[in-house]
Amino acid sequence: MADQEEDFSSLPLPDRFIHKNWKVRKEGYEAAAKEFDIAPSEADPVVRQFIQDANIWKGVVGDSNVAAQQEGLGALCSFLQIAGTSGCTRTRNITITTIAEKGLPSTRPAAKQKSLEALLLYVELDKADPVIEELIPLLSHKQPKIIAATLDALAQIYHVYGCKTVEPKPVLKVLPKVFGHADKNVRAKAQELTVEFYRWLKEGMKPLFWNDLKPVQQQDLDKLFEKVKNDPPPKQERLLRSQQAVKESAAAVGGDDDVAEEEEEDVVIDLEPEYEAVDVLSKIPKDYTERLASSKWKDRKEALDEVHKALDYPKIAEGHFDELVRGFAKCMKDANIAVVSTAANCVELLAKGLRRSFAKYRSIIMNPMMERLKEKKQAVTDAIGGALDAVFASTSFQDCLEEILEFLKHKNPQVKLESTRFLIRCLKTTRDAPSPAEVKAIADAATKLLTESQEVQRSAGAEVLGTLWKIMGDRIMNAHLDGLDEIRKTKIKEYYDSAEVRAKYKPKPVAPPKAAAPPAGKRPMPGKRPPPGGVKRPTPPAAAPPPPQEEPTAPLAPKPTSRPGASKLAAPKSGLAAPSRLGGLKKPGSGMAAASPRRPVVSPPLEEAPPPPQPRLGLAPGRGLAGRPLGKLHAEPSQAPMAVAPVNDGLGIVEKAELADLRSEVEQLRRHNEEIRAERTKLTSQIHELQNQNAQLIEDHTRDVLSIKAKETQLVRARSDNEAAEQTVLNQRREIDRLKRELSRQVRATSPAPLDVSDQIYADTNANGGARFVDSGYGSTGLYGGRNRGFGAQPTSPVGEGKENMIDGSLSRPGSTLSGKLSPLRAGTGSTKSSLSSRGGRMSPPASTGGGQANTGAESWKRAAEVTQNLKQRIEMMKAKQGIGRPQQ
The missing domain is CATH 1.25.10.10 (Leucine-rich Repeat Variant)
Incomplete structure (x- = not known):
């Protein structure tokens, strides 16, 4: 293994x-x-x-x-x-x-x-x-x-x-x-x-x-x-x-660690779906121009609807749309708002479909659309605003800015307001930050809007400045915001905090100075000095003024004289040219003289030094003051003996101490001034806030007082109206009572006969038992007595004939106490029947007077009916005259 x-x-x-x-x-x-x-x-x-x-x-x-x-x-x-x-x-x-x-x-x-x-x-x-x-x-x-x-x-x-x-x-x-x-x-x-x-x-x-x-x-x-x-x-x-390399190179050159992050912010993420371009020119009606010139708005609207349908594609192939766009521009002046809205929608579709290719048509359509922003219908302004946004997306901010600024000065407030809103949308969506010159033009126009009479216009101007501030940053915008009051700055700051922009201004990097070719008179290495007769430098032009030693330090001379102890610093140098204070303090024993007006550095004063003209006279023979090389001034003071260094060190310490005191005093004064300015600014803002609160409270109090007075006035009016109504009602009631009394008197005076007959009937009824009474004048029936209640349940009829039948039938039954002779009751109907006879001979009018009584009764009832009708008419007239019965206002 x-x-x-x-x-x-x-x-x-x-x-x-x-x-x-x-x-x-x-x-x-x-x-x-x-x-x-x-x-x-x-x-x-x-x-x-x-x-x-x-x-x-x-x-x-x-x-x-x-x-x-x-x-x-x-x-x-x-x-x-x-x-x-x-x-x-x-x-x-x-x-x-x-x-x-x-x-x-x-x-x-x-x-x-x-x-x-x-x-x-x-x-x-x-x-x-x-x-x-x-x-x-x-x-x-x-x-x-x-x-x-x-x-x-x-x-x-x-x-x-x-x-x-x-x-x-x-x-x-x-x-x-x-x-x-x-x-x-x-x-x-x-x-x-x-x-x-x-x-x-x-x-x-x-x-x-x-x-x-x-x-x-x-x-x-x-x-x-x-x-x-x-x-x-x-x-x-x-x-x-690749990003790491860019970041490292940027850090090596400029020390900026945020370069890579800023470049990432510039990357645009394309989220538009990919579509195939469609040729829409073939789908546009051939008679589009003729129909658009029709005198009937419906014909123009139908033509634009067909064009809108033809343009409704995500991506449109390029073509010659000049005539089509001119027709849309003409429609912007149409009197019918439906035509204007449809034309704006067509512009939006065409701009979105063509994208960057629509830029060449911007000059044709943008001005008419912004001019039509005067329309007060929100639907129309929204349609035109969408079309303007699509046009702006196909172009650049610099292309549209000039026309937008012109319309910010428009005499129509509606056009000015909508143009301002369009500018705000452009600033939020653009990816190209405006140049400083464009920023100044925008800021000036927006500052003028802050003085408008309408609050909505002032708010729009503040939003423009806030959005522009978000893009450009503090350094550029501070110059345009310094002259504004604190209230307006606060409003602008609110829009600055809430603004969402895509562009970010980046100043162009300044090229570092070339170290290989320093200017004449400058030494690349301050520690090394050329010898007096060493390297020859090119002679500067004769027209160039000589670099004097006194002029560069002239502005610095009065500085210490305003503080105590300044004379002490100036005393040892009274016989010499005024040296640079800073140069002498930094290196008191270096022995370096001023080399050029840009850097006035001279050696500190020496007790054994020659008078001031002597260094300028130490020139090469045959050369003027303007023709000498500036490097000579660096070389000649270096020949001063080093034995006087201890004296220079003592004077340098005194100067340092005095200068440190002066600087500390200046710093304290500056801090004190800054504190005073800050306190003043704070108090001013508090005063403005209190003034605004006071004005608001006064306005609220005035509004409350006026409201209370209005309520009191309404209450007094309501009370007076109520009293007048009550008085009117009382008068009407009195009049009604009077009319009722007069009516009753008229009725009694004109119809005495039926009352006498009723008395007789009542008497007979009480003597013989219960009987039914029929009043033929009013058609009312009643049951009196208690013994003969059986026939009281018989049906009654409001018609006279029915009454007679009922009475006749009830009186003709067996056992009835009446004989059926009720001629007075039937006198109103014109019947001539025999007189009523009762037992015991109580009432037996002669038959010869029956006809006369019947005629008299009929006339009396007619007169009563006429009087009643007249009274009703008078009552209605009086009610109409005095307003009784009308609904209360």
Whole structure:
């Protein structure tokens, strides 16, 4: 066994990789992983042989022994770490499918983890598209566990690298098929992958696959989306090698660690479904122009409806749409709003279908649409707004800005407001940040809107500034916001916090100064000085002024004079040119003079130094002041003796102490001034707030007082109306009572006969027993007495003839106390019957007077009926006159 092991270890690694003994293969994988880890680069011979013989890796990752397979996957990861892009591109087409089929579904967690790490390395070393293309066919595998493992790997890839690095569309298109799988584990992994997409893409991913899902699946996904809806935006956790190189180079040059992140923000995720372009020109009616010029709005509307139907395609093939767009522009001036709305919808469809190809038609249609924004119907403005958004999406922000700014000055408030809202939408959706000049134009126009009389217009202007602030940042926008009051700044800050934009302004990096060619008079190395007669420098132009020593320090001279102790600093230097304070304090004994006006550095004053003109006179013979090289000024002061250094050190300490005191005082004053400004700003804002609160309270109080007075007025009016109504009712009641009394008097005066007859009947009835009384004038019947109650149950009739029959019948029965002679009762009907006779001769009018009494009774009843009718009419007239019986107002 020992000899065999030595023989196996002495075999080359490729031979051990394909050995029939799994233990030999496993040891070979472990040895290869160690070799890869210690290899210096991909040019190492061990690495190169496995790059050239890439087919060997297929058997490694798909080893039949799970223990050997686990080590083989580890060896592949070590190989990819050192092999780089070449090893990645040579092996991924061979290994990815095998890894997904045998590595990802492995029962060993270590093997599964190494398989996933290998896939992530394949993405990191080059790009993700080839890896995704290899994994998508496995989603149709016949084994559910392979599909579930592949979905889990895809979710990990998108989680680590993000949808900005890995294209999501290919996977989104196959999601509906996976959701329809019979295995529940597959559906669960599909849900996890979909939730990962939602973390990156939100609602923008739904158009690609959402409609292909069942309603139950949509509901389940919506519940899962709610859990991650409010999570912070995800970030890429792992960078590609190309991204790492960019980040390292940026850090080496500028020290900016956020360059890679900013570049990631610029990546646009295209979630538009892929459609085939459709030729719609052939589907547009031939008589479109003639029908659009019709005088009937229905004809124009029908023509636009047909065009709308013809343009209703996601992608439209390019063609000559000039005439069509001009017709839409003409419809924007149509008097019928239905025609305008339909034309705007057609523009929106055409712009979305042509996309960037619609940009050449923008100048034809944009101005008429914005002019029609004056329409007050919200449906019309919404249709035009959608069309404007589609037009803007097909162009750029710079193309549309000029026209938008012109309409922000429109005389119509509605056009101005809708144009402002359109500008806000453009700022939120554009991916190109405006230039500083465009920012100034937008800020000036929005600042004017803050002074409008309408609150909605002021709010729109504040939203423009807030959104622009979000894009450009504080440094650029502070210059445009300084002149505004605190209330407006607070409003703008609210819109700034809530704004969601896609663009981010990035100032152009300033090129660093070239170190190879320093300007004349500058020394590249401050510690080295050229000798007095050393290197000759090119002579500057004669027109250039000489670099005087006094001028650069002139602005600094008055600074210390305003503080106590300044004269002490100036006293030792009274006979010399004013040196630079900062240069002298930094290096008091260096002996360096001012080299140029940009850096006024001179040596500190020396007691034994020559007068100031002497350094300027130490020039080469025959050369003027303007023609001397500036480097001479650096060389000549260096010849000063070093013995005076101790004196300079003493004076430098005093100067340092004085300067430190002055600086501390200045710093204290600055801090004090800043505190005062901050306190003043705070108090000013509090004053504004209190003034606003006071004005609001006064307004509320005034509103309450007016409301109370209005209620009191209404109450007084109601009381007076109530009293008047009560008085009217009382008067009407009195009048009714009077009319009733007058009516009763009239009736009594005009009909005495029936009353006398009734008295006689009452007398007979009381004497002979019960009898039935019939009043022919009013048609009422009654039963009087108690002995003869039997006939009282007989039917009565309101008709006169019936009454007579009833009375005659009741009186003619045997045993009746009346003889049936009731001529007075029948006088109203015109009958001439014999007089009523009663026992004992109580009442027996003569027969000769029966006719006269009957005529008199008939006339009396007629007169009574007329009087009654007249009285009723008068009552109705009085009621109508005084308003009785009408509904109360």
